[in-house]
Amino acid sequence: MHIIVCIKQVPDSAQIRVHPVTNTIMRQGVPTIINPYDLFALEEALRLRDEHGGEVTCVTMGPPMADNALRKCLTYGADRAVLLTDRFFAGSDTLATSYALALLIKKVAENWGEPDLIFCGKQTIDGDTAQVGPGIAKRLKLLQLTYVAKIEEFDLEKREITIHRRAEGGIQVLKTKLPCLVTMLEGTNEMRRGTMGDALRAARSEIITWNAAAAGITELALCGLKGSPTIVKKVYAPSPRAEKAYQIEVEDKSVDQICEALIGEVTKRQPGLEKDLVKTSSDY
Numbered sequence: 001m002h003i004i005v006c007i008k009q010v011p012d013s014a015q016i017r018v019h020p021v022t023n024t025i026m027r028q029g030v031p032t033i034i035n036p037y038d039l040f041a042l043e044e045a046l047r048l049r050d051e052h053g054g055e056v057t058c059v060t061m062g063p064p065m066a067d068n069a070l071r072k073c074l075t076y077g078a079d080r081a082v083l084l085t086d087r088f089f090a091g092s093d094t095l096a097t098s099y100a101l102a103l104l105i106k107k108v109a110e111n112w113g114e115p116d117l118i119f120c121g122k123q124t125i126d127g128d129t130a131q132v133g134p135g136i137a138k139r140l141k142l143l144q145l146t147y148v149a150k151i152e153e154f155d156l157e158k159r160e161i162t163i164h165r166r167a168e169g170g171i172q173v174l175k176t177k178l179p180c181l182v183t184m185l186e187g188t189n190e191m192r193r194g195t196m197g198d199a200l201r202a203a204r205s206e207i208i209t210w211n212a213a214a215a216g217i218t219e220l221a222l223c224g225l226k227g228s229p230t231i232v233k234k235v236y237a238p239s240p241r242a243e244k245a246y247q248i249e250v251e252d253k254s255v256d257q258i259c260e261a262l263i264g265e266v267t268k269r270q271p272g273l274e275k276d277l278v279k280t281s282s283d284y
């Protein structure tokens with residue numbers, strides 16, 4: 001079995017600043033970490049490999065320093081790490097990122113076998129769009145399972161996977177065929193520490209590093225800033241809310257009384273609401 005995990009090195013979001021003139025994220029001097037959602041994806045990939053055999057390849061597109069993040073993945077127990085780095089990829093939005101990653105995955109497949117599963121995090125903590133995973137799946141014509149909270153069953157012989165997907169208002173249980181792309185939610189597992197053997201192997205391992213040409217990416221107009229239709233027009237901090245949270249006291253702590261007090265408070269603050277609700281319910 002071959003599992004590919006897409007990981008992104010991101011600035012520690014607690015320390016991000018935005019350039020006041022260009023409105024771009026200022027990454028210089030900001031410590032970087034592996035996108036936390038990607039660690040949940042990596043742990044799930046390693047768990048499946050440990051249970052079913054095979055190999056886990058971690059891939060990233062980023063600047064040369066992203067090899068730190070990949071080496072960290074090796075210390076957790078990934079079998080191989082591939083970095084796609086080239087000045088042509090600078091300024092990529094999600095369209096250009098998913099294009100480059102899809103071609104990178106094809107190249108990895110040519111070298112080490114077609115993937116049975118591709119994992120991504122649900123989203124990153126710097127871009128936050130949650131578009132790259134679905135973008136890769138679409139470009140590779142793969143089935144996709146997004147917002148996955150749990151892998152319920154994985155049957156390599158039948159080539160089936162059953163997962164729990166967090167949806168609005170509940171959990172969907174979905175089954176599909178391999179190969180497919182999975183985007184993992186937070187809190188789905190606990191990242192392992194990695195063994196001493198993995199740490200030693202990681203320290204000695206080469207991070208396979210490809211530029212656009214080595215990865216077989218020739219349509220450079222679809223990469224980086226050129227291939228990115230997204231325009232950041234303005235970045236600003238929302239103005240703080242005028243109202244502050246406050247506590248209301250209820251003498252009788254029964255659920256009925258608490259609800260009544262809350263509803264009373266809401267209708268006191270929005271006098272028209274009760275009338276609107278009565279009208280809406282009488283319309284049915």
Ligand SMILES: Cc1cc2nc3c(=O)[nH]c(=O)nc-3n(C[C@H](O)[C@H](O)[C@H](O)COP(=O)(O)OP(=O)(O)OC[C@H]3O[C@@H](n4cnc5c(N)ncnc54)[C@H](O)[C@@H]3O)c2cc1C
Pocket residue numbers: 006007008023024025035037038059060061062091092093094095097101119120121122123124126127128129130131132133232
């Ligand atoms: C408003 C806005 C402004 C931006 N400004 C800038 C900027 O000034 N400079 C800049 O460099 N970027 C900027 N970006 C970010 C850029 O668009 C993203 O870095 C990139 O397109 C990936 O999108 P994302 O981070 O939203 O990934 P998501 O779609 O949220 O990521 C989902 C998953 O895809 C995978 N993934 C994503 N990116 C990679 C990758 N590179 N390699 C491997 N796996 C990956 C990971 O598994 C991740 O968990 C901006 C984004 C937005 C929305």
